[in-house]
Amino acid sequence: MEPEFFEPFYIYAFNRQAFLFRKQPEKILLPERSFVRCGLPFVRLVAGYLKPTTVFLQRFAETASRNIISLKWQDIITLCTVGEIVLSDDVLEQSGIEAPGYVIINTLGYALGAGLLLDGSRLLCRFPKAMKQALPRISKI
Amino acid sequence: MKNPFSLFLEDYGTLIPDFQEYLVDLKQPLPLYYRINTLKTDLERAKGLLKRQGLQFRKTCFRELIRVKDQDSDSPLLSYHLGHIYPQALSSCLPVYALSPKGGEQVLDLCAAPGGKTTHMAQLMDDSGLIMANDRKLGRLTALMANIKRMGITNTIVTQSRGEHYKADFKFHKVLLDAPCSGIGRYRLDRQGRIRHMRPGKTDLPAIQKALITRAFDLLRPGGVLVYSTCTLNVEENEAVIHYLLQKRPAEVTSWQPPVPWSPGITEFKGKKYEKGVGLARRFYPHKIHSVGFFLARIAKC
Secondary structure, X not given: OOHHHHOOEEXXXXXXXXXXXXXXXXXXXXXXXXXXXXOEEEEEEEOOEEEEOHHHHHHHHHHOOOOEEEOOHHHHHHHHHHOEEEOOHHHHHHHOOOOOEEEEEEEOOEEEEEEEEEOOOEEEXXXXXXXXXXXXXXXXX | OOOHHHHHHHHHOOOOXXXXXXXXXXXXXXXXXXXXXOOOOOHHHHXXXXXXXOOXXXXXXXXXXXXXXXXXXXXXXXXXXXXXXXXXXXXXXXXXXXXXXXXXXXXEEOOOOOOHHXXXXXXXXOOOXXXXXXXXXXHHHXXXXXXXXXXXXXXXXXXXXXXXXXXXXXXXXXXXXXXXXOOHHHOEXXXXXXXXXXXXXXXXXXXXHHHHHHHHHHOEEEXXXXXXXXXXXXXXXXXXXXXXXXHHOOEEXXXXXXXXXXXXXXXXXXXXXXXXXXXXXXXXXXXXXXXXXXXXXXXXXX
């Protein structure tokens, strides 16, 4: 993503998580002791890595130009049920990813969420639990 | 002892248009609607993906809302997990369209959970400006935050406060008050004729609603717009609340032309006469709109 992407947002961190909140033209006074959350969770600090959140990727991944892995639907099902898959050389070559870390997982032209690429070709599923359980139950796609 | 719904039917038999049709409609299940989240996808692409998943649907009077004809209920939808759709009754779109929030405006949703109307407003505002989404109960806020996240919204602040005591330091262009109510518009009858979706409780709802509407009005900027809505057909929770506000504050009910069949607000009930402006409120009956029964009033701050 280009740095300009973040211009319309404030970025604030809270509890090992960073949030994107739309910039406001004037100062906002919040009711006392009532603040719960603001904006969209964007990245989370996990074991020293910054993991992009699923909700952020699903909304904004189309502006990303790197670290994208496109999988077939059947691979997504395997990823969800087994928890990880080994990527073929073709897929790796197409993605152009060289370093380990979090990647965007695409299928059917949609960003589903994040995966963790390790040891060159191991892709670990990092979808939310509810989504991981639901996707293999989809009967028609 | 008669249950509250039987008493309701006795009182409203002459007020609800085509009352027999209403009674028949109560035995039908409510149709399922999905709102397409245009912040994450466009309408045609979303519809294409839904069709691919075997969903049959048809258009409604709102371009982003579809009415589901047939869905395999056991199979989850990819569109749901991508945050492309939000299950939302047709009537729940009405207060949002009556309020008509625009990009760049500051909007308060005083009783926001679980977030259908909040996320719909964010969509109409193109995720710009500001929405303050407030609710009283932490449990309900969890659902609200989950929905805001799932729909990918960045312009919303979630607060937890009693709506009646919401601090008025900050004034808004628009306020939506979808007040807690008895939910009579949501009632359905099962095969044995028993009421489904009935909310038990002895809370004095009109008192809460009157306190909420007064506070909501005070939180508006001069020239601002407040929409009061409920999913009940009970006059004490609707017209009587609007009447109360008109007497207490310099408020004016403004006319609004909904895209679905409607009836005007009731101006006389059980010997009580309400202010003339109450007639500009809108009532939506379930058998006329094929969705949850609803009431709304669009109020301007003079």
